[in-house]
Amino acid sequence: MGGYSYQWSLFVDWCAAADVEALPASPITLAEFLAENPAGDAVQLRRVSAINRAHLDAGHPAPGRVTSIRIALNSVRSNRTIRRAEQYKTIAARLPISGSTAALFGRRDAVLLVLAGAGLSYRAIAELDRTDITTDSGSVWIDGRHRVGIAPNCATGFEPASIWHRWHTVLQFSECYPSTTLLAEHMQRNTFPDMSGLPQRLGPVAVPIDRWGHLPLPVTALTAAEVGAVIARHRTGVSPLHTPRRPIIRPSDGADRSEPITAPELVAAKLDSGYYRSGVEARRRAHTALADVPDMVDDVEDRIEKLLERTLQLLDSSASGGST
DSSP states (O other), rough: OOOHHHHHHHHHHHHHHHHSSSSOHHHHHHHHHHHOOOOOOOHHHHHHHHHHHHHHHOOOOOSSHHHHHHHHHHHHHHHHHHHHHHHHHHHHHHHOOOOSSSHHHHHHHHHHHHHHHOOOOOOHHOOOOGEEEEEEEEEEEEEETOEEEEEEEETBBBOOHHHHHHHHHHHHHHHHHHHHHHHHHHHHHHHHOTTTTSSSOOOBBSSSTTTTSSOOOSSOOOOOOHHHHHHHHTTTOOOOOOOOOOOOOOOOTSSSSSSSSOOOOTTTTTHHHHHHHHHHHHHHHHHHHHHHHHHHHHHHHHHHHHHHHHHHHHHHOOOOOOOO
């Protein structure tokens, strides 16, 4: 070790206190060590050189090489992207696609989740035009400046093209027949006409929907913050319930209008809609109790990413890159 004995001993002592391996050490361990033992650039670079030398002498890869740091940084980002993509695909597959107002939100939100899982930022999703999206053999392609492909997964039944077509059908139908009532009727029976022959028209992908299932005319786009809010609610399991408006019960002609209309008496042996709602609420409370877990994982990954970025900047700024 030569003149690196002190720096290496400091690292070994820190690893023992942190209960992590000193030899071999990962680039993440190195980055955490430098962050928790602040010093000037020259001192930090000497520490990195000492740790690298100890690893090379022992026949291990040097954790403080620029390439090692870049690989670790890319791995953190890649793992996060893969994990989120799988999580969002699972959520999207469970959303309703027909039968109620909730299905309208389900079709839209499934597309937003798939796009976010593919790595698009909330701003990119908010700015995305439907003409940027094409399908080919079950895959979805996002053109323009993104050049992103989303492939199907036969093992899990994930079909991105079907998810997109369902929402695109709603957008096309709303343009041709701007009627919330008519849209609701077709959503109820899932009997949309074939509109595949219609010309592709400009328009946002992420469109707001009010509580009654009304899409704005002229069509406007959700903001990046609104897209993020939709995805966050699904990710934490606290997405709102979209209950369709109940029809108004009116007395028939010839009935005595002076008598108030009373609801039929509930029979104890039968289950009303409140029973199922209570079940949904119970599941929601369970999701809420665990809602902090994804955020905690994200916070850890954010911290690791920042540490690796800072270490990479230190190494890149060094004029004597060969010494590390």
